[in-house]
Amino acid sequence: MTTVPASSVPLSRLLLATAACVADVARGQSLSERLPQVEAALRPGTQALTFYVMRHWGMARALERLLVPKAPAPPVRALLHTTLALLQAPAGAAPPYPVHTLVSQAVEAAKASKPTRFAAGLVNACLRRYVQHSAALQAQALQDDEARWNHPGWWIRRLQADHPQRWERLLEGANLAAPMVLRVNRRRTDVPTYLALLADAGLGAQPWGRDGVLLDKPARVDDLPRFADGWCSVQDGSAQLAADILLHGRTDGSERRLLDACAAPGGKTAHLLERCDADLLALDVDARRAERIAQNLQRLGLSARVSVADAADTARWWDGRPFDAILLDAPCSASGIVRRHPDVRWLRRESDLEQLASTQARLLDALWPLLAPGGVLVYATCSVFVCEGEAAVQAFLRRHSNAQRGVAPGVILPGEGPLSGEFNDNPRSGYDGFFYARLEKSHA
Ligand SMILES: C[S@@+](CC[C@H](N)C(=O)[O-])C[C@H]1O[C@@H](n2cnc3c(N)ncnc32)[C@H](O)[C@@H]1O
Incomplete structure (x- = not known):
């Protein structure tokens, strides 16, 4: 499940930074290229919010089409998408922010930026209408597969054809946050020693495969013991199988x-x-x-x-x-x-x-x-x-x-x-x- 980290930065600023990233993804730029350009103090919060938006973007886009008869200018649209996505919640979870906080901060964000200021009234009206009629609007939007699964239609159809028994689980799973797996450098240490170091640093983990450890929850690389000395690397579990298979x-x-x-x-x-x-x-x-x-x-x-x-x-x-x-x-x-x-x-x-x-x-x-x-x-x-x-x-x-x-x-x-x-x-x-x-x- 996506968690949005607490941040000392005002939410309206994070929303603007996130909407700017969303607008650039809509233009075809990847987040791997875009996020490093975000001001350092805003980056962790912007990354968390942008990831959340990507996981709910199909629904946000469908809602925007229902709420706004004519597509607004790209920066306004990106702010609307960002806010509508953050108003969604995965099954069994609450949205990341209280609804009224989010709506008022989105309107603040619209007023604070030149390309969206002229449309602050539209943003306010759309979001309040959404809040008032959210259940009906969501039900209508869910008729669209892209909104239902938060993936493009062609992607959904391909997974249905390639994995007829598993496509739904694959689509649902794609919206979960990935676990963090480390690869222990066996030239420097071994898995039991490294697990003990992680425990000393307060990081829970279990052995994973031959050289890996699966962290109980993701951590910053700077907090990983002896990372700078090359004792471990961040590498997903599947990627670690390459060496097993080749050797x-x-x-x-x-x-x-x-x-x-x-x-x-x-x-x-x-x-x-x-x-x-x-x-x-x-x-x-x-x-x-x-x-x-x-x-x-x-x-x-x-x-x-x-x-x-x-x-x-x-x-x-x-x-x-x-x-x-x-x-x-x-x-x-x-x-x-x-x-x-x-x-x-x-x-x-x-x-x-x-x-x-x-x-x-x-x-x-x-x-x-x-x-x-x-x-x-x-x-x-x-x-x-x-x-x-x-x-x-x-x-x-x-x-x-x-x-x-x-x-x-x-x-x-x-x-x-x-x-x-x-x-x-x-x-x-x-x-x-x-x-x-x-x-x-x-x-x-
Ligand atoms: C999946 S990534 C590789 C990840 C890497 N093996 C790892 O484990 O860190 C694919 C890489 O292929 C490179 N690539 C794409 N076409 C290539 C080509 N014709 N010759 C060599 N490298 C290529 C890309 O630049 C990219 O870095």
Whole structure:
């Protein structure tokens, strides 16, 4: 459930800052890019409110259409959406603020900003009308699937087709806050020692998988013991499975030639290096993101060769020596990590999936010849859409007769964990939505 942190900043200021972010998401900007631009004192509160709005935006938009006959100017619309979303509550919970406080602060916010001042009367009238008739307006809005599930219609239909037994739980789960999982750097410490340090710091946690701990509640990284010294990293439970799957059946600590083809910001690169003494090449096409690989490795006391390159353009970066193992954590829709990035559903277009599928196939086909006979390529996406997981792998297997499937979880649904098999022994709530396939190259 989303909790909104107490803040000393007046609510009207937070509402304006949130509405500005909401307006930019409506224009196509991601919150990962937008939130760092928010004034530092306002940032934590704005993030919490903006996340809340994203999780109720379908309903807020439907209500706005019912309340305002003609779409208002974008800044006014964003403030209305923000306030209407904050007036909603998940089942069994109360909205984050008392209704009358929120409405009067929204009107204050409208008056305090030039682009919305002219419409303060409209904001006041709409919100008061909503408060008076909320039950009837909500019932009317709920006839719209986007309002009912707070996801775009195409996304709902795709989940219905891809997960006919689970789509409702997936949509509901996408509006819950994600748990915080840490990965303990086994080169610096071990899970029992780190759990004791967390307990000393007043942070409850339980072991998670091989190297992880699941915190009872999210914490700031600055409050994590010895974070700056590289004793742990924040990494979701599903993401931590990449190293398990790639190194499965191999002796830990052996010198190996590894490629992490889409590596930034380096979470999985670091985990692999914490696990084995590999000669690892980490590639990413995005120079700015690639800088973060080196920064993360430095904090953790690890090293790899880091290069900025299009992994599929092998002629430009490959030295001709085969890799023993390749991790392809491919660019994808991020439909599995909507709990952590609640704006993603509103930013994606259905047409993006075709483009992403072609990039995923291009990367798979380009990297496969670089793998030594007997080697392993792990294909991963943080998506729950079949076209980016199972369908992509089935098509790949049809194109490459020297590839076989090895042990891997396949699709992992957020909050549920792998549906079957060997990787299914961990607490469920620590998992984001993911897809993993292990592709083994025959010796012949
Ligand atoms: C899912 S993220 C990788 C996350 C990373 N593996 C981790 O665990 O921290 C996908 C990455 O692929 C990169 N990327 C996209 N297309 C690429 C390409 N053609 N070649 C190399 N990297 C690419 C993106 O810049 C992005 O950093």
